[in-house]
Amino acid sequence: MFPSAFSYVAPNTLDETYELLEQYGDDAKVLAGGQSLLPMMKLRLAAPGMLVDIGQVPHLATQHESPDALRIGALTRHAILDSKQFDRYPLLSQTAPWIADPLVRNRGTMGGSLAHADPAADWGATLLALKASVQLASHERQRLVALHDFFVDVYTTALEPQELLTEIIVPAPLADSLVFGHYFKLERKVGDFAVVGVAVTASLTDDGTVSEAGIGLAAMGSIPLAAKKAAALLIGHRLTPELIKEVAQVAAQEGDPQSDRRGSEEYKRSMVRVYVQRGLAQIHQEWQVANQSIA
Amino acid sequence: MAMEATESRPLGKAIKRKEDPRFIRRQGRYLDDIVLPGMLYMALARSPYAHARIKNIRLDEAYKVLGVKAILTGADLEKMNLSWMPTLAGDRQMVLATGKVLFQYQEVAAVVAETRAAAEDAVQRIEVDYQPLDAVVDPYAAMKPDAPLLREDREQKDNHIFHWEVGDREGTENTLASSPIVVKEFIRMPRVHPAPVEPCGCIADYQKSTGKMTWYVTSQAPHAHRTVLAMVSGLPEHMIHVISPDIGGGFGNKVPVYPGYVCSIVLSLQLGRPVKWIETRTENIATTNFARDYHMTAEIGATEEGIVTGLKVITIADHGAFDAAADPSKFPAGLFSIVTGSYNFPIAFAEVDGVYTNKAPGGVAYRCSFRVTEASFLIERVMNTLALRLNLDPVELRRRNFIQPDQFPYQSPLGWTYDSGNYDLTLDKALELVGYEKLREEQAERRARGELVGIGISTFTEIVGAGPSNTFDILGIKMFDSCEIRIHPTGKAIARLGARHQGQGHETTFAQVIAEELGLTTADVLIEEGDTDTAPYGLGTYASRSTPTAGGAAALAARRIRQKAIQIAAHLLEVSADDVEWNGEKFVTKGLESRGVGMGEVALAAYTNLPQGMEPGLEATYYYDPPNLTFPNGAYIAVVSIDRGTGQVAVERFVAVDDCGTVINPMVVDGQIHGGLTEGFGIAFMQEIAFDEDGNNLAPNFMEYLVPTAVEAPHWETGRTVTPSPHHPIGAKGVGESPNVGSPAAFVNAVVDALSPYGVTNLEIPLFPWKVWNVLREHGLTL
Amino acid sequence: MEHRNANESSLVTVVINGETRQAMTEPRTLLAYFIRENLGMTGTHVGCDTTSCGACTVLMDGVPVKSCTVLAVQADHHALMTVEGLESIGGLHPLQQAFWDNHGLQCGFCTPGMLMTSTALLRDHPEPTETEVRHAISGNLCRCTGYVNIVKAIVNASQKMASEPAEV
Incomplete structure (x- = not known):
């Protein structure tokens, strides 16, 4: 199928982009990787009058690691995070191979995915677990918005029509800890959106105490979610089987999943429980191996 | 390793496919690759409702779109008496809706424009006022007396289409009543769709100057389509030229005639320009014929020793809004009566009631010989239940009930004469390949550790190759098939067949058959199909019928060539024809092998040096009407484990041993098996067209209609036994569908086996993880 | 702009x-x-x-x-x-040849996409395992082959390309 007719503009700078967004407002849609937007346009579920292709704006596809954060350009393609390892952010490369399929990962971008705000998208869960923020920019202002404030509703974010998501900022883990991360996705086939997605990350000190932790959930509500209560229970404790079980149970109660063709509410909650449990158990095991090799 | 096409005596060899060079070099010519001068594009407006009255259609805005040439509605077609068309099942189907729509995505108007985009733009601007009506989605609800009447056009004022039954009802009921063991199971085969990667499409090209209609169409049955078109349109049949170009997969999807085809033909007739219509994926899945949607209840009677005594099957068939099933005319439930399978049932009874619902019409034989998948799935599943009931190994239960080799030709209680088989031998081979005894030991060990591991068996028998023509016809046309061979003076040949391959490899395998018969190489024989102006009449390729019918015709046409050739050979050898024989490679003088001539020399002589009075040339045509169907069979074993946390099923191993009689090309046969098993896997675990209560299609694209990728598709281990068909000219049976017919039950039996210690006997497909998890939860097995 | x-x-x-x-x-x-x-x-x-x-x-x-x-x-x-x-004057690309040799196609409709995906795969990962191949082609659907012979063809091509680096 073919999209409805639209005008196309490809700005060369951020300033030009802001100008266009201001000028065209709601009628314009930003085209990043296009892997969600173009299919919707082909099915004529979306019909913007103007596409602003930011593909020619420089520096939007870079990744910059500093001691206190990893700054990921909005146009960073999923495949980059699949192939490039950022050692202090293992959850990113654990998540990337689960996104869509390999061909879609070659085009789709992290910023585009977040701005699309599908509640089942994988980056949302992972970046919430990592307590990431996004940089939103327009002519008028630059603002840093924590990801948990960014997602508003299904396909709806805090982005104003004149704003562009330029960068994702992931804070660095504590320096004196080992950091681990795993992403679990229940999908019905490659390319499927998550039935349930669970991102688990934790930093463990020398004696195995959790110093930092995050749990993100995909497809467990109208927006990607952070299981904050569950993650908080981990802080300051070792990963005992009892604690893992308790945390998993608490995580399963965070979120508000709907019963649908992909499973009942009860099923989805149980999947969160199972995956959080598996993720934390795996982290504990990896920590033991790492600790032994250090010793 | 595969062999070159220049190999001599090619039958049974893994000859590399002759069609491949054009496909790997982008020179395939699929329908959408064809561009004709002045060609227009068509798009269809479709109903958003499953059941609604059409109050009004407004076209003004649509006509304003630049490039729109014409818009067709049901009212326009009504004037031409074309708003309805006959279906292959003897029902009729709306081409463009008049009065009301009966399924979501039903065709309401056709737009033709200079570009595809303009046609789609105009479709969006067609305004239709609908008055929504209550939709009937459940076939059981459709049969209730107070159900809304769907088909107001019929005299019969309910939603019942047909009742069909076979066998001895009373005798079977009595047998079941007196059998010490009776198991009963409800088995549902949900609605699925073949979904080849290339959707359906056509170009109708009517030349007003010559009066000739050239119709390029993704057709598995071009001759039948030509005849149907002649009957529907009134165009003289010799002025219709159907060309079925390379086809990107069919699996039954490209057998019926669809409303879009008719609209493009009408528009081309009106405008005198070529009109192309290519389905979108949504149109393909949501409107062209589905498969299955069979709701079956079966009872098997047995002795305490596990000898089956009788089988009774009651079925409700959901045909959607129109009965557009692609079955032979006398078989409204296809060949469902193969349901007694590989087992020696003394008595049986089966009945099928077809009903209308507010869903897309169908169904086709999706990689299946007319409802054989439903039948095989049913019997293999319920035999599993019987084994559980008797606490008997499913292998042992099957052995006790197999039809024995000395019983062939075997007369089944539901009317078929099975040609050949050696079921124990095939099963033995599968058991050996999988290491059955050891596997059962490992299963016991793993079960003791709390793992859920299952082994599933399916020992199915298929029925493929319709005709014979005294039983089988489609719209009255007998189901034979044909081959015409011409040998050129230099000993090379062209052969044309009435079949139409869609990836099965006919250009290689039929060349092998003919080359074998004529002492040529596969490279020497060019196979052509899909052009009705050149190929002899045939009924096409579906239901695994090509090798049993057209393949037989190829061998017999070649033998007819040999009948003449032997006369020419005798002339060349200067002996009497009685003193000449064919030694498999050439004609030789009896008792003097060294004195011989090959087909090349004979061919040249046929044009240059004939015996006195002989008609020149070397050609033959054969219309082969098979004396019986063929009955391929197989033994499949699946090994699965279940993740107790998520309900996900992993297929750890799958062994498939098939017996399709004589093998023409083992590489091609294995390829067919791999593909069919993967579709069977999809049907068992992923593929389903579901609807909500309003009749909205919930899986109209590849995001929701889930077909396996290389990651989900299991590894397949294949094996083979060869029990030739005694009546087929080269002993071959069909094979393309066996794996799809036989495998779903093996998967489900394996999952049931994993859960059987907890009392589970039945599970409904597709086995989505959540469904399995629900069962785990019910039995306290979740983590 | x-x-x-x-x-x-x-x-x-x-x-x-x-x-x-x-x-x-x-x-x-x-x-x-x-x-x-x-x-x-x-x-x-x-x-x-x-x-x-x-x-x-x-x-x-x-x-x-x-x-x-x-x-x-x-x-x-x-x-x-x-x-x-893909095809050069010298003849078929090793992947094209391997698809032919290993019966890696049936109807041929998905084949061009499969060939392009695997071309990039072998360029970046000259010696992929079967599992890596399966993941790499998981964005390409095939309804005919069950993927078995496609995977075999890609692995086979990788081996040939490794032994005849001049052709790469």
Whole structure:
């Protein structure tokens, strides 16, 4: 199928982009990787009058690691995070191979995915677990918005029509800890959106105490979610089987999943429980191996 | 390793496919690759409702779109008496809706424009006022007396289409009543769709100057389509030229005639320009014929020793809004009566009631010989239940009930004469390949550790190759098939067949058959199909019928060539024809092998040096009407484990041993098996067209209609036994569908086996993880 | 700043299989159709409208992408490679040969996409395992082969290419 007719503009700078967004407002849609937007346009579920292709704006596809954060350009393609390892952010490369399929990962971008705000998208869960923020920019202002404030509703974010998501900022883990991360996705086939997605990350000190932790959930509500209560229970404790079980149970109660063709509410909650449990158990095991090799 | 096409005596060899060079070099010519001068594009407006009255259609805005040439509605077609068309099942189907729509995505108007985009733009601007009506989605609800009447056009004022039954009802009921063991199971085969990667499409090209209609169409049955078109349109049949170009997969999807085809033909007739219509994926899945949607209840009677005594099957068939099933005319439930399978049932009874619902019409034989998948799935599943009931190994239960080799030709209680088989031998081979005894030991060990591991068996028998023509016809046309061979003076040949391959490899395998018969190489024989102006009449390729019918015709046409050739050979050898024989490679003088001539020399002589009075040339045509169907069979074993946390099923191993009689090309046969098993896997675990209560299609694209990728598709281990068909000219049976017919039950039996210690006997497909998890939860097995 | 109006055709220039080609097209034209209809190269196929099937896979700047989900105007001044570019004067590409030798295709409709995806795979990972191959082609649907012989063909091609590096 073919999209409805639209005008196309490809700005060369951020300033030009802001100008266009201001000028065209709601009628314009930003085209990043296009892997969600173009299919919707082909099915004529979306019909913007103007596409602003930011593909020619420089520096939007870079990744910059500093001691206190990893700054990921909005146009960073999923495949980059699949192939490039950022050692202090293992959850990113654990998540990337689960996104869509390999061909879609070659085009789709992290910023585009977040701005699309599908509640089942994988980056949302992972970046919430990592307590990431996004940089939103327009002519008028630059603002840093924590990801948990960014997602508003299904396909709806805090982005104003004149704003562009330029960068994702992931804070660095504590320096004196080992950091681990795993992403679990229940999908019905490659390319499927998550039935349930669970991102688990934790930093463990020398004696195995959790110093930092995050749990993100995909497809467990109208927006990607952070299981904050569950993650908080981990802080300051070792990963005992009892604690893992308790945390998993608490995580399963965070979120508000709907019963649908992909499973009942009860099923989805149980999947969160199972995956959080598996993720934390795996982290504990990896920590033991790492600790032994250090010793 | 595969062999070159220049190999001599090619039958049974893994000859590399002759069609491949054009496909790997982008020179395939699929329908959408064809561009004709002045060609227009068509798009269809479709109903958003499953059941609604059409109050009004407004076209003004649509006509304003630049490039729109014409818009067709049901009212326009009504004037031409074309708003309805006959279906292959003897029902009729709306081409463009008049009065009301009966399924979501039903065709309401056709737009033709200079570009595809303009046609789609105009479709969006067609305004239709609908008055929504209550939709009937459940076939059981459709049969209730107070159900809304769907088909107001019929005299019969309910939603019942047909009742069909076979066998001895009373005798079977009595047998079941007196059998010490009776198991009963409800088995549902949900609605699925073949979904080849290339959707359906056509170009109708009517030349007003010559009066000739050239119709390029993704057709598995071009001759039948030509005849149907002649009957529907009134165009003289010799002025219709159907060309079925390379086809990107069919699996039954490209057998019926669809409303879009008719609209493009009408528009081309009106405008005198070529009109192309290519389905979108949504149109393909949501409107062209589905498969299955069979709701079956079966009872098997047995002795305490596990000898089956009788089988009774009651079925409700959901045909959607129109009965557009692609079955032979006398078989409204296809060949469902193969349901007694590989087992020696003394008595049986089966009945099928077809009903209308507010869903897309169908169904086709999706990689299946007319409802054989439903039948095989049913019997293999319920035999599993019987084994559980008797606490008997499913292998042992099957052995006790197999039809024995000395019983062939075997007369089944539901009317078929099975040609050949050696079921124990095939099963033995599968058991050996999988290491059955050891596997059962490992299963016991793993079960003791709390793992859920299952082994599933399916020992199915298929029925493929319709005709014979005294039983089988489609719209009255007998189901034979044909081959015409011409040998050129230099000993090379062209052969044309009435079949139409869609990836099965006919250009290689039929060349092998003919080359074998004529002492040529596969490279020497060019196979052509899909052009009705050149190929002899045939009924096409579906239901695994090509090798049993057209393949037989190829061998017999070649033998007819040999009948003449032997006369020419005798002339060349200067002996009497009685003193000449064919030694498999050439004609030789009896008792003097060294004195011989090959087909090349004979061919040249046929044009240059004939015996006195002989008609020149070397050609033959054969219309082969098979004396019986063929009955391929197989033994499949699946090994699965279940993740107790998520309900996900992993297929750890799958062994498939098939017996399709004589093998023409083992590489091609294995390829067919791999593909069919993967579709069977999809049907068992992923593929389903579901609807909500309003009749909205919930899986109209590849995001929701889930077909396996290389990651989900299991590894397949294949094996083979060869029990030739005694009546087929080269002993071959069909094979393309066996794996799809036989495998779903093996998967489900394996999952049931994993859960059987907890009392589970039945599970409904597709086995989505959540469904399995629900069962785990019910039995306290979740983590 | 590049600006193209709705419903108006403008020039798109691509270097496709090493050759510079130009055509006028609307902003909404999808790259797959630009290649097929504007440039007349029909090896690239279209099998769905939800970016699911991968029959339309081409290499854009060396990266395999689904050309039904890229706008032709986005490819302006980019390098493309399609199945038409695989064959060299010397003959078939090792992958084409391996697909033929191993019965890696049946109806042939998904084959061009499979070939393009695997071309990029073998360039980046010359010795993939079977599992890696299966993951790499998981954005390309095939309904005929059950993938067995496609995987075999790709592994086979990788071995041949390793032993005959001159051909790569």
